[in-house]
Amino acid sequence: xxxxxxxxxxxxxxxxxxxxxxxxxxxxxxxxxxxxxxxxxxxxxxxxxxxxxxxxxxxxxxxxxxxxxxxxxxxxxxxxxxxxxxxxxxxxxxxxxxxxxxxxxxxxxxxxxxxxxxxxxxxxxxxxxxxxxxxxxxxxxxxxxxxxxxxxxxxxxxxxxxxxxxxxxxxxxxxxxxxxxxxxxxxxxxxxxxxxxxxxxxxxxxxxxxxxxxxxxxxxxxxxxxxxxxxxxxxxxxxxxxxxxxxxxxxxxxxxxxxxxxxxxxxxxxxxxxxxxxxxxxxxxxxxxxxxxxxxxxxxxxxxxxxxxxxxxxxxxxxxxxxxxxxxxxxxxxxxxxxxxxxxxxxxxxxxxxxxxxxxxxxxxxxxxxxxxxxxxxx
Amino acid sequence: xxxxxxxxxxxxxxxxxxxxxxxxxxxxxxxxxxxxxxxxxxxxxxxxxxxxxxxxxxxxxxxxxxxxxxxxxxxxxxxxxxxxxxxxxxxxxxxxxxxxxxxxxxxxxxxxxxxxxxxxxxxxxxxxxxxxxxxxxxxxxxxxxxxxxxxxxxxxxxxxxxxxxxxxxxxxxxxxxxxxxxxxxxxxxxxxxxxxxxxxxxxxxxxxxxxxxxxxxxxxxxxxxxxxxxxxxxxxxxxxxxxxxxxxxxxxx
Numbered sequence: 001x002x003x004x005x006x007x008x009x010x011x012x013x014x015x016x017x018x019x020x021x022x023x024x025x026x027x028x029x030x031x032x033x034x035x036x037x038x039x040x041x042x043x044x045x046x047x048x049x050x051x052x053x054x055x056x057x058x059x060x061x062x063x064x065x066x067x068x069x070x071x072x073x074x075x076x077x078x079x080x081x082x083x084x085x086x087x088x089x090x091x092x093x094x095x096x097x098x099x100x101x102x103x104x105x106x107x108x109x110x111x112x113x114x115x116x117x118x119x120x121x122x123x124x125x126x127x128x129x130x131x132x133x134x135x136x137x138x139x140x141x142x143x144x145x146x147x148x149x150x151x152x153x154x155x156x157x158x159x160x161x162x163x164x165x166x167x168x169x170x171x172x173x174x175x176x177x178x179x180x181x182x183x184x185x186x187x188x189x190x191x192x193x194x195x196x197x198x199x200x201x202x203x204x205x206x207x208x209x210x211x212x213x214x215x216x217x218x219x220x221x222x223x224x225x226x227x228x229x230x231x232x233x234x235x236x237x238x239x240x241x242x243x244x245x246x247x248x249x250x251x252x253x254x255x256x257x258x259x260x261x262x263x264x265x266x267x268x269x270x271x272x273x274x275x276x277x278x279x280x281x282x283x284x285x286x287x288x289x290x291x292x293x294x295x296x297x298x299x300x301x302x303x304x305x306x307x308x309x310x311x312x313x314x315x316x317x318x319x320x321x322x323x324x325x326x327x328x329x330x331x332x333x334x335x336x337x338x339x340x341x342x343x344x345x346x347x348x349x350x351x352x353x354x355x356x357x358x359x360x361x362x363x364x365x366x367x368x369x370x371x372x373x374x375x376x377x378x379x
Numbered sequence: 380x381x382x383x384x385x386x387x388x389x390x391x392x393x394x395x396x397x398x399x400x401x402x403x404x405x406x407x408x409x410x411x412x413x414x415x416x417x418x419x420x421x422x423x424x425x426x427x428x429x430x431x432x433x434x435x436x437x438x439x440x441x442x443x444x445x446x447x448x449x450x451x452x453x454x455x456x457x458x459x460x461x462x463x464x465x466x467x468x469x470x471x472x473x474x475x476x477x478x479x480x481x482x483x484x485x486x487x488x489x490x491x492x493x494x495x496x497x498x499x500x501x502x503x504x505x506x507x508x509x510x511x512x513x514x515x516x517x518x519x520x521x522x523x524x525x526x527x528x529x530x531x532x533x534x535x536x537x538x539x540x541x542x543x544x545x546x547x548x549x550x551x552x553x554x555x556x557x558x559x560x561x562x563x564x565x566x567x568x569x570x571x572x573x574x575x576x577x578x579x580x581x582x583x584x585x586x587x588x589x590x591x592x593x594x595x596x597x598x599x600x601x602x603x604x605x606x607x608x609x610x611x612x613x614x615x616x617x618x619x620x621x622x623x624x625x626x627x628x629x630x631x632x
Binding site: 029030052057138139144145148149152153166220222226 | 407411414417423425426427428429430431432448450451453454455458461
């Protein structure tokens with residue numbers, strides 16, 4: 001466990017948060033309904049039997065939760081993409097009326113959402129999305145040579161008593177792992193010879209460069225979903241959208257640094273757009289490229305989050321919280337429209353932190369369309 | 380039937396194939412070997428099911444295997460019908476070092492014979508045979524002696540290294556083979572690790588698949604009528620005969 005800096009309530013709160021997510025991941029595998037029935041029948045039921053094979057999902061979730069600020073802020077993390085490209089991609093992914101029971105069509109790259117097409121009547125809960133993203137990045141799916149995977153999955157916030165099916169198709173694999181892999185090239189020949197996969201699973205968050213198309217369907221009609229997804233991915237390829245996205249990723253246009261904002265003393269920030277339930281942040285750079293440093297910063301962010309949401313038993317929420325340590329100063333600020341957490345050099349006065357926060361908010365609002373998913377099509 | 384065969388020589392025939400078997404017997408590794416000629420040690424368990432395709436040339440035909448590699452965990456069992464319902468072939472895998480996995484394989488075979496397509500071609504594959512072979516000679520292709528009488532071969536005294544791996548074996552080849560024969564299954568001992576027996580499974584399945592029937596049914600009613608409909612056992616027989624003279628490794632993927 002990571003350091004829980006102060007007080008039992010804070011670490012309790014964090015532990016509870018981890019357990020809640022773990023619970024959701026377990027539900028995604030066996031559904032709340034099944035879980036309830038099991039324990040009704042036998043109080044001492046050993047869950048491990050039912051979960052066998054799903055252990056990697058639990059492990060990756062626990063690693064993810066330590067580092068993923070979109071999870072800890074209960075929001076969706078979008079990939080930074082040019083608005084026109086995002087819109088064209090979304091338009092290509094709107095299902096035809098012929099295909100029934102489609103719930104969500106989601107394009108994910110670098111573990112972030114590019115677009116999410118959904119029915120008019122319901123949106124996706126962030127934690128359902130995180131469970132899905134965690135699931136599709138399980139090594140057995142992401143590193144598989146399969147053209148696609150078809151996963152029964154329960155989305156606990158959507159419907160805890162039923163399974164839906166997720167069709168998962170990687171349109172691009174990690175370029176570093178498979179340099180020759182072309183989009184949609186699923187019929188490799190056995191003469192290709194064994195390629196040594198050098199993917200070392202380590203406990204650090206690694207930037208992944210996959211592009212994954214996921215279609216969540218309430219129906220079990222695999223062939224219908226597959227043929228639609230094949231058509232949709234073909235459309236992304238033929239219209240040059242996949243290439244445009246892929247190029248943007250290769251040119252690192254899908255990420256940004258604090259330097260892009262030009263705010264003196266600013267080292268990092270996390271901005272959550274409350275109406276969109278989405279979060280954006282720059283890369284973790286020096287000193288936070290070091291994992292120990294990054295963990296310290298994330299812990300500080302969590303303290304701010306706790307304070308402004310009164311998550312650790314505080315009497316009331318705070319609008320603004322400023323903490324200065326000898327390593328950095330951080331500030332959390334909540335308004336009706338956003339939550340903002342910033343990290344600055346500890347040498348700056350508090351007034352500079354306020355100015356920086358305002359400048360960040362202005363910049364994000366200006367870049368709004370690139371950073372967030374807005375007006376995604378519904379059907 | 381010969382006219383049918385020559386008339387659609389380059390048409391690729393889609394064959395749906397499902398892999399079933401207990402968890403951790405190596406289903407995904409068998410497919411990975413077949414599709415990519417790769418092997419990964421310590422593969423993570425499959426979640427749900429993976430879909431793969433591989434083309435396979437058999438004589439003048441191109442078969443396109445659409446493969447469902449299913450997860451072996453018990454909780455996925457109820458989903459299996461979704462995958463085998465329309466399958467023309469099934470590979471049921473067990474682990475030669477684990478007796479219980481053969482029992483599980485038998486229940487899969489029973490289920491398939493009861494509920495799957497009546498013409499389904501089923502192959503039984505005893506995987507991980509590399510573990511019960513002397514490490515010095517784990518052949519990547521069938522050994523020149525022809526029959527793999529591993530049991531007898533390792534009985535030769537003096538080879539300590541040979542005796543030890545054989546002791547891992549929990550399913551004697553003869554037992555599984557006898558069962559397969561009785562149940563009307565193709566039978567192979569395989570090693571996804573060395574590649575032994577892998578291509579053979581898919582080749583032998585390809586030979587047994589009633590390709591004409593698949594073509595006929597996909598070609599539409601007129602042609603299907605001419606070919607004598609779905610129940611004609613003749614077409615399958617003709618194919619088998621044709622291919623019987625061919626050597627092994629006809630599956631030129």
